[in-house]
Amino acid sequence: MDKKFTITSILSIAALLIIFSVSLLVGSIPLNIPDLLTAGSVSNIVFFSIRLPRVFAALLSGLAFSVSGLLIQRATGNGLSSPNIIGVNSGAGASVLLFLSLAPDMFAILPLAAFLGAIISVSIVFLISSLTKRVSSSISLILSGVAVNALFNAVISTISSLDPETMASYSAFSIGGFSGIYSSMLRVPALLIIISIALSFLLSDRMDVISLGDEIASSMGYRPLGIRILLIAIASLLAASAVTFSGLLGFVGLVTPHAASFLTSDNSRRTLILSSLIGPSLVMLSDLAGRTIISPSELPAGVFMAIIGVPFFIFLLLRRSD
Amino acid sequence: MVRVEHLTIKIRGQEILSDISLCLEDGKIYALLGENGSGKTTLLRALTSYYPDYSGSIDFDGRELRSLKRKEKEMVHAILPQSIPILDSSVSALLSMYPEALKHLEKYGLLSLLERRINTLSGGEREMVFLSFLLSRRVKLYALDEVEANLGMRYKRRCEEAMLSLKGDGRIVFSSFHDLSRAFLIADEAIVLEKGRLVFAGSKGEFISRNIAQRYFDSSVGVLNELSGKERIVFF
DSSP states (O other): OHHHHHHHHHHHHHHHHHHHHHHHHOSSSOOOGGGTTSTTSHHHHIIIIIIHHHHHHHHHHHHHHHHHHHHHHHHHTOTTOOTTTTTHHHHHHHHHHHHHHHOTTOGGGHHHHHHHHHHHHHHHHHHHHHHTTOTTSHHHHHHHHHHHHHHHHHHHHHHHHHOTTHHHHHHHHHHOOOTTOOGGGGHHHHHHHHHHHHHHHHTHHHHHHHHTOHHHHHHTTOOHHHHHHHHHHHHHHHHHHHHHHHOSOTHHHHHHHHHHHHHOOSOHHHHHHHHHHHHHHHHHHHHHHHHHTTTTSOOOHHHHHHHHHHHHHHHHHHHOOO | OEEEEEEEEEETTEEEEEEEEEEEOTTEEEEEEOOTTSSHHHHHHHTTTSOSSOEEEEEETTEEGGGSOHHHHHHHEEEEOSSOOOOSSBHHHHTTTOTTHHHHHHHTTOGGGTTSBGGGSOHHHHHHHHHHHHHHSOOSEEEEESTTTTOOHHHHHHHHHHHHHHHHTTOEEEEEOSOHHHHHHHOSEEEEEETTEEEEEEEHHHHHHTTHHHHHHOOOEEEEEOTTSOEEEEEO
16 A cells, blocks of 8 residues: 555656646747746746746646645535535635726736635635534535525626626636736735645644544544534635635646545545645646647636546546445 | 433434433443434433533543543543444555554454455445444443444354453443344343433343333343253343
């Protein structure tokens, strides 16, 4: 088992490094490698102000959505859960659309709007599920997620019917992608994401404990409800941070944890390690495909995330052991 | 010794357990009996810290359960729940939490399951794996919730042997049963719940002399002679 995990990890790291390097070197503007470090050269500017922030953004968003998805699946004990289900996407989407409609010139505050929207909708989901007094059962969380998603999707439809012009900007956000990324917009989310990932690793033993069910976890002295709430809070922070720069790319958060637990049947820490390696690769690959296949024009990464992710997900479903 | 006094558990305003008082002594097997919905599972959960805000008292050797720290709780009680979790991870992945379980898995001939995912095991295999996890913990009180309900004859025997060896080790075994005859095979005392209230706690002899089987289970008592000549109490 240890040997298999070592091999899987090495292969995942190799794939990550290859995709990362290719993503940095390939693009609509060819790079002249010897010029890279010459300040002021075209290659230097393209590499450091466009290519590097963009690839880094794809990596971060893959990392954040995937770990978020894994935390949510572990917290709810439900493989259908993903950042979408607890309202992150619809909340961020409705909020962004509202800002686009009310203040179309203030592009700078869109990330903040997305973050606030995501946090607000997740809080509503939490509030409703805690009112049902059955928070320990994950069903109430998922059902309140479904209800809040319906509400925010209605808000999205209303704004888009009343103000059709905002839809053009919104559609790019809603499918998720990385065109127009600049490094300063990554600073705060990157910090939040790195802190949250570190916390997730610290909590991986707790994830194993709650996977044993509330009765066994309680008998080991833990408070399963507290652990679930903590995991979902971290997951929300991760997804809300990523939404601010990558848009609604939540599908990777459903696919990656399934891929990771397909590759290893081992404990949560190892599933977490593999998710952190696979998610960034998938998103970087989607972005690479999006900006090279129909070059010089480009498709958002979300499109290729679906093209790569859906067949992959169907494969995982068909290969599931139970 | 575990002493329960005036224990009441309310869930959503409804009283599931009402004013339960009982005493569990070290080195004994207690059979928890009662019809469906009588509160057996709730009582076993209450004694293993499932309900943080119970009213009344649950006292482990002079220390109130709710005042114990996390590590202390882990040292006093363990439970084998009625529904065993269906996990995607392998049996060996959980051994990091229960390193001592390996020798029990070996004893039950389950080592071949180590690399299997838990969700691919049969119900009985899953239960025996989690029984091994339970036995690997060294605690005062072992709560088992209808552990025999889904097991074949052979695993039932293994499970009963496990309870007897815990007893021999001076532990308290508190196990719920639906099958009165099997409960009588190994238990020292019986505890009967009806609609969340304690209606009987005492020895097997009292259980029979006070006609508890007829009153609460609509059953009659008989004696069965095994071919070996051994007599056994059975319920119909």
